[in-house]
Amino acid sequence: MKAWQKTGLTMTSALLVLSGCGGFSTSNESEEEVALEEEGVEIVDFWTFWGSETRRPIIDKIVADFNESQDEIEVVHSYYPWGDIWTKELAAIGAGDPPDVVINNINSTRLRAQEEQAENLTEIMGDNDIADRFYPELWESVLYEGEAYALPFNTDTQILFYNKDAFEEAGLDPEAPPATWAELEEYALTLDEKSGDEYEQIGFYPLWGMGYDVWLLNANGENYIDQEGNVSLNTETNVDVLNWLSAWRDRLGADTVDSFQAKFESNQGHPFLSGELAMMAANMNFYTQIRDYAPDLNFGVAPLPAYEAGAPNTSWGGGFVAEIPKGSDSPEAALEFMKYLTDVEAQTYWAVKNFDIVANIEAAELAAESEELSEDGQMVYETGTENMEYTLQTPVPTMAPDFYTLVNPEVDEFFLGEQSAEEALQNAQDAVENLVEQNQ
Numbered sequence: 001m002k003a004w005q006k007t008g009l010t011m012t013s014a015l016l017v018l019s020g021c022g023g024f025s026t027s028n029e030s031e032e033e034v035a036l037e038e039e040g041v042e043i044v045d046f047w048t049f050w051g052s053e054t055r056r057p058i059i060d061k062i063v064a065d066f067n068e069s070q071d072e073i074e075v076v077h078s079y080y081p082w083g084d085i086w087t088k089e090l091a092a093i094g095a096g097d098p099p100d101v102v103i104n105n106i107n108s109t110r111l112r113a114q115e116e117q118a119e120n121l122t123e124i125m126g127d128n129d130i131a132d133r134f135y136p137e138l139w140e141s142v143l144y145e146g147e148a149y150a151l152p153f154n155t156d157t158q159i160l161f162y163n164k165d166a167f168e169e170a171g172l173d174p175e176a177p178p179a180t181w182a183e184l185e186e187y188a189l190t191l192d193e194k195s196g197d198e199y200e201q202i203g204f205y206p207l208w209g210m211g212y213d214v215w216l217l218n219a220n221g222e223n224y225i226d227q228e229g230n231v232s233l234n235t236e237t238n239v240d241v242l243n244w245l246s247a248w249r250d251r252l253g254a255d256t257v258d259s260f261q262a263k264f265e266s267n268q269g270h271p272f273l274s275g276e277l278a279m280m281a282a283n284m285n286f287y288t289q290i291r292d293y294a295p296d297l298n299f300g301v302a303p304l305p306a307y308e309a310g311a312p313n314t315s316w317g318g319g320f321v322a323e324i325p326k327g328s329d330s331p332e333a334a335l336e337f338m339k340y341l342t343d344v345e346a347q348t349y350w351a352v353k354n355f356d357i358v359a360n361i362e363a364a365e366l367a368a369e370s371e372e373l374s375e376d377g378q379m380v381y382e383t384g385t386e387n388m389e390y391t392l393q394t395p396v397p398t399m400a401p402d403f404y405t406l407v408n409p410e411v412d413e414f415f416l417g418e419q420s421a422e423e424a425l426q427n428a429q430d431a432v433e434n435l436v437e438q439n440q
């Protein structure tokens with residue numbers, strides 16, 4: 001999945017118009033909540049999309065722990081399915097009856113701030129600055145015009161997983177994964193195994209587990225459209241990256257790539273888990289699939305290889321934030337809960353139970369050492385936290401929120417052989433620059 005597709009902005013930007021809709025109310029208080037309010041207890045309505053058998057009990061325990069820790073605020077957790085939650089939130093904001101806290105996408109925080117859909121936390125916090133508890137890049141992502149509109153909750157990062165047994169069998173050092181793209185190609189060729197014309201093992205394929213845009217970030221060390229609207233899509237490096245990605249498919253053959261791709265549909269049939277794929281770039285929490293479906297797999301992890309020697313091992317990270325929708329009845333109480341939600345105890349608990357990189361630095365470091373994780377889990381989590389140094393957030397530019405809808409079709413045409421990399425990137429560059437000009 002492409003990094004900008006993972007931001008969920010197709011939905012978010014399309015639904016901005018709902019902020020003016022009426023006729024939606026979240027008021028459905030229980031008798032217990034009414035009684036608490038009569039006693040002077042503030043009710044904080046907390047919305048998440050965490051309704052799975054795994055995540056629902058974890059967030060419910062955090063809420064219960066907060067409620068038991070004091071007697072002035074009662075948090076009520078409501079679950080809404082992914083996608084529906086933000087439709088309902090925007091409609092509720094428009095109706096003047098929003099929830100008090102909602103979990104939302106980190107990379108579109110500035111867009112919601114610009115559209116006045118979120119409360120300014122800096123104004124509510126005053127001098128109570130808690131920025132130091134978070135990874136700097138995550139904190140920077142929640143700032144709009146220098147002020148905070150959300151608190152970071154969790155994030156992720158992309159790393160390289162590799163099969164140590166396959167390395168040994170191919171005569172490669174299992175403790176020395178590839179450090180550059182050139183080494184990645186060299187290792188992949190060494191790890192490829194064929195029987196006649198059929199591949200029994202593929203060394204690596206860059207578009208399994210990660211989108212082309214992450215490779216562009218990896219090569220450049222920065223995003224190709226900044227917050228001022230400067231666009232750098234059609235560059236020599238980006239042309240090289242697209243051609244490099246296409247060459248992998250050409251070498252392996254379209255039929256091989258497509259047949260292996262079909263195996264990703266089932267966790268049990270996943271080529272990396274079955275030993276048919278020796279290296280794979282993926283989100284750090286891909287480890288949970290190894291843990292659940294291939295517990296005996298002898299694997300290692302490393303940062304993404306650098307574009308060239310001396311270049312950074314740039315990765316990409318998304319994530320979520322806790323946010324107070326505009327018009328909350330209890331912003332101060334909501335902020336108190338959000339501070340608890342992003343403090344060490346709750347964040348460490350969430351990290352260990354969900355294997356997410358949490359936004360709180362101290363909590364993430366504690367999770368990496370937790371005895372609740374296996375040795376493999378500790379190894380992967382520690383690599384993930386160390387990889388935060390190289391991990392970029394890509395906040396959506398407020399003057400071009402839908403820019404990826406202009407880029408993706410052009411790049412798709414390149415991969416289909418309909419145009420060259422230069423043509424695709426120049427068309428995308430022109431389209432995004434025109435979008436920025438229209439919105440500035």
